[in-house]
Amino acid sequence: MNHAVVLAGGSGTRFWPESRTSRSKQFLDLTGGGPMIRETLDRLHPVVPPERLWIVAGRKDAPHLSPAALGIPKGNILLEPEGKNTAPAVALAAAVISAADPGAVILATPADHAIADVRAFHAVIRKGLSLARETGRFVTLGIPPTHPSTGYGYIERGVPFPGKVTGAYQVARFAEKPDLATARKFLRSGRFDWNSGLFLFRTDAFAESLARHLPEVEAAIREAVRGGTKGFARRLAEAYRRMPSISIDYGILEKEKGILVLPARIGWNDLGTWRSLHEFLGEEGGNVTFGDVILTDCRNTLVRTDKGLVAVLGMEDTVVVRCGNAVLVCPRSRSEDVKGMVAEVRKRFPSLA
Amino acid sequence: MNHAVVLAGGSGTRFWPESRTSRSKQFLDLTGGGPMIRETLDRLHPVVPPERLWIVAGRKDAPHLSPAALGIPKGNILLEPEGKNTAPAVALAAAVISAADPGAVILATPADHAIADVRAFHAVIRKGLSLARETGRFVTLGIPPTHPSTGYGYIERGVPFPGKVTGAYQVARFAEKPDLATARKFLRSGRFDWNSGLFLFRTDAFAESLARHLPEVEAAIREAVRGGTKGFARRLAEAYRRMPSISIDYGILEKEKGILVLPARIGWNDLGTWRSLHEFLGEEGGNVTFGDVILTDCRNTLVRTDKGLVAVLGMEDTVVVRCGNAVLVCPRSRSEDVKGMVAEVRKRFPSLA
Numbered sequence: 001m002n003h004a005v006v007l008a009g010g011s012g013t014r015f016w017p018e019s020r021t022s023r024s025k026q027f028l029d030l031t032g033g034g035p036m037i038r039e040t041l042d043r044l045h046p047v048v049p050p051e052r053l054w055i056v057a058g059r060k061d062a063p064h065l066s067p068a069a070l071g072i073p074k075g076n077i078l079l080e081p082e083g084k085n086t087a088p089a090v091a092l093a094a095a096v097i098s099a100a101d102p103g104a105v106i107l108a109t110p111a112d113h114a115i116a117d118v119r120a121f122h123a124v125i126r127k128g129l130s131l132a133r134e135t136g137r138f139v140t141l142g143i144p145p146t147h148p149s150t151g152y153g154y155i156e157r158g159v160p161f162p163g164k165v166t167g168a169y170q171v172a173r174f175a176e177k178p179d180l181a182t183a184r185k186f187l188r189s190g191r192f193d194w195n196s197g198l199f200l201f202r203t204d205a206f207a208e209s210l211a212r213h214l215p216e217v218e219a220a221i222r223e224a225v226r227g228g229t230k231g232f233a234r235r236l237a238e239a240y241r242r243m244p245s246i247s248i249d250y251g252i253l254e255k256e257k258g259i260l261v262l263p264a265r266i267g268w269n270d271l272g273t274w275r276s277l278h279e280f281l282g283e284e285g286g287n288v289t290f291g292d293v294i295l296t297d298c299r300n301t302l303v304r305t306d307k308g309l310v311a312v313l314g315m316e317d318t319v320v321v322r323c324g325n326a327v328l329v330c331p332r333s334r335s336e337d338v339k340g341m342v343a344e345v346r347k348r349f350p351s352l353a
Numbered sequence: 354m355n356h357a358v359v360l361a362g363g364s365g366t367r368f369w370p371e372s373r374t375s376r377s378k379q380f381l382d383l384t385g386g387g388p389m390i391r392e393t394l395d396r397l398h399p400v401v402p403p404e405r406l407w408i409v410a411g412r413k414d415a416p417h418l419s420p421a422a423l424g425i426p427k428g429n430i431l432l433e434p435e436g437k438n439t440a441p442a443v444a445l446a447a448a449v450i451s452a453a454d455p456g457a458v459i460l461a462t463p464a465d466h467a468i469a470d471v472r473a474f475h476a477v478i479r480k481g482l483s484l485a486r487e488t489g490r491f492v493t494l495g496i497p498p499t500h501p502s503t504g505y506g507y508i509e510r511g512v513p514f515p516g517k518v519t520g521a522y523q524v525a526r527f528a529e530k531p532d533l534a535t536a537r538k539f540l541r542s543g544r545f546d547w548n549s550g551l552f553l554f555r556t557d558a559f560a561e562s563l564a565r566h567l568p569e570v571e572a573a574i575r576e577a578v579r580g581g582t583k584g585f586a587r588r589l590a591e592a593y594r595r596m597p598s599i600s601i602d603y604g605i606l607e608k609e610k611g612i613l614v615l616p617a618r619i620g621w622n623d624l625g626t627w628r629s630l631h632e633f634l635g636e637e638g639g640n641v642t643f644g645d646v647i648l649t650d651c652r653n654t655l656v657r658t659d660k661g662l663v664a665v666l667g668m669e670d671t672v673v674v675r676c677g678n679a680v681l682v683c684p685r686s687r688s689e690d691v692k693g694m695v696a697e698v699r700k701r702f703p704s705l706a
Binding site for chain 1: 369370645647649650658660661662663664665666667668671673675677678679680681682683684686687690691693694697698701702705
């Protein structure tokens, strides 16, 4: 059957001061539609029923993960004892799911991305699930790029993949985040899509691939899961201690042969920074506000406050965020660098990081 | 004897969100040296003893006026029933003081200006007090301009005034806030000083001048003061109701003949806006901060917070102020327009204005 695994292990420090050590990005309401993780789950309902929706998250985030509020069974929340990047997270979910449903096909998705065209999203993941089921191959979702972004990885399309399910391509190669000149070249070529981080696979094919490329992860997870629920948390903690920290892209996808890519025009945005949130919600040149905000003579600003008034006068291309006991002000173009600033906050005001 | 009257009737909405309807600029600690009004009083001590320091303020500001904290006798705080600009305020103080000390000479000074060179300030007001006592003339302090400001009134120096006290000039004329071209002409001519708002006079000369130029103010104040302390507040309220709202500059100084100006190189700044506060405290291009602030790659910013952290990244020429339940962000160059924005705050969030 079809399952979906929501990977909720990230931290998203670039959304400080709304994101904090104790409140990761996926638990923020960035777009006004509720916490990102719930939006992500709700968006999947029409394709995957709640009892087959799974979350992999860090133990520290347990307080934010109410099964009732998220609308999924308690047992579908898998808590990692520590963060080891995405390969162990996907491996854990795949092992747990295939133990109960050996023929499972899984959509793995980040918990904190935005998708504007939900109908198109449903159509493309239905296609992807069929494709993965029929071929046993990994299927990635590629986003046709709209500008030469240097913030995303790219996937180069090879030849069209023949078969009943149309529109898929062989992956020619994965490319890391490029510099601007390379990104421009990619865009001009028409052969590159952004790597969305969403991908689909059949659990049997995944297990085989995991054993080949990351045998130590495969063995550790297999042992932890094999023993059943009694003592599971302890065994899992032991398994995680032994495993490398490695991403699914680097650990498996970039090494695997025969991977497919489905171009997906779904209004996708990774909401990586305040700037991308502004781009997702606003029009070029427009202002986006949340909470009690007064703007006078402003252009292209993102202004948010959870409490109290924020008044902005005569500013352009600026981000102003007040949350709790902290305020951030920066140019939109410096949104990436908020991460580095949080390191400074952590040093000087640890309780506010 | 020598007296000083501190005029504390202003509101200073341009310092929102630190200034509020309920907390005027002169009660803020803008420079880090304590409330401006106390700094103003303390600065006068070496020349005028506390028992001869007076305050004229609005009745609404009484909660901020603790005689103990200000270090002056309770009776030296004169509360106006309503604001009628500076002419009635000075007239009230002059009448009360001269009733007790008919030969008094008075320095009138705003409560909310900054003076960097206090020794030079003491020297020039000693000179001014002598000059006013000996000549019976109004003596204004003129500030040699450092740039073609369009935010100040100007005083044109005429011929040097002869006599024992050297360095004074006849006033040729008072000029209103000029446009930039005129301000540049003023600066080039070398004959113009900024009007500091500080001036000195002998009470007998003042009474005579007041009767000539503003007879209705003179009569109203005289009647209110003549009846003694019993029922004074009620009589004063009645007097204020009848009086026009008029400044001492427009009502008297600009009409009076024979006024003198003493150029005063005292590091004066009227602290009219956040920008002028930045100019007073910082170096060109430097940042000025108060409270828990983190700056990264910033230049020429003024960042203040009374509570909680304000983190500013990659900003230039920007003012960020958090106070209580409000945050302001604006370019330094728009500091004047904060006043207009407060009107909007008053409409939409009256409790925060």
